[in-house]
Amino acid sequence: MIVRILGEGQWDVADAHIEALNALDARVETAVAEGDDDSFASSLEELLRAIRTAGQPLPDDSLMDSDLVLPPSDSTIEEVRALLGDEGLIPG
């Protein structure tokens, strides 16, 4: 599965890891829903770290689109909400 971390690049993550990643993703999602900044920052960091560790980075010239996309490591809940809600926020 190809996973993109916005602002960092793409990783090829073996399917075996997906379940664990989904559990972490659920925590990020809950934090966004509840507006809990601390929990959001820590769970996002944990999720991104898991992807970087479990995945193989794709070469720069690869043109594959991603199955999963994640917000930048330093993003805020507001930014994530805007990314999800307002499509106009993604330029290009």
Added chain:
Amino acid sequence: MSLMKRMSLIFRAKADRALDKAEDPRETLDYSYKRQLELLQKVRRGVADVATSRKRVELQVGQLQQQSDKLTQQAQKALSMNREDLAREALTRKSALTAQMTDLEAQRAQLQGEEEKLTLASQRLQAKVESFRTQKETIKAKYTAAEASTRINEAFSGISEEMGDVGLAVQRAEDKTAQMQARSGAIDELISSGALDDVSALNRGDDISRELDALSSTSDVESELAALKAGSSGGTAPQALEQGDSQPAAQAQPQVEAAPVGDVGREEGRP
């Protein structure tokens, strides 16, 4: 649905909409390539802009450092003149500057982080644009419009996602830089208004250094006066005169010694 999945769908929807608009998907390739080159330019400009902001902050840190060093020197000078009150004032101002410098240093680090991120983003985009260009030429040469569409779809959604990502990175960097420019503008204003700078402006002189200057010119006057008084009283005057005398005497001595040597020679040569 998971956060990760929702985000990827948003990116893909955007790519799909762009593809749907084109009657001949091959046209989309050229149009997209043009946009990619534009975006590449934009990222590079972004890197340069962030670097400019970073240098400005570095310059400010340097200015504040100079002022802070000067305040330390003033505090030392004040202490040596037994003016603890002035020394305290100088150190109080210095601690305000230190807080500003800590803040600026954090900004500098953040700008440097943005600069590095954008530099990497531009390298990734550059590699992908090059790869896209190759695929685009292959697709145009080998396939009819009907055949091309699957291939185009693959290349296009990959690059489109990257463009969305890079575009977002540029936008975030711009936002952050704008915030910091506003703050560093405020510091420039503080420096030029004198709130920070008046304390230790290099040319104008400040109240602490004026007072220290006044103190040291007073003590200069006092010590010169003391020297003059000492000079006019009997105590040191003869010493000075003796010193004046001893010098010509020392110069005269070799002449006195030389004369006998010459005399001896002449005396020896005479017979």
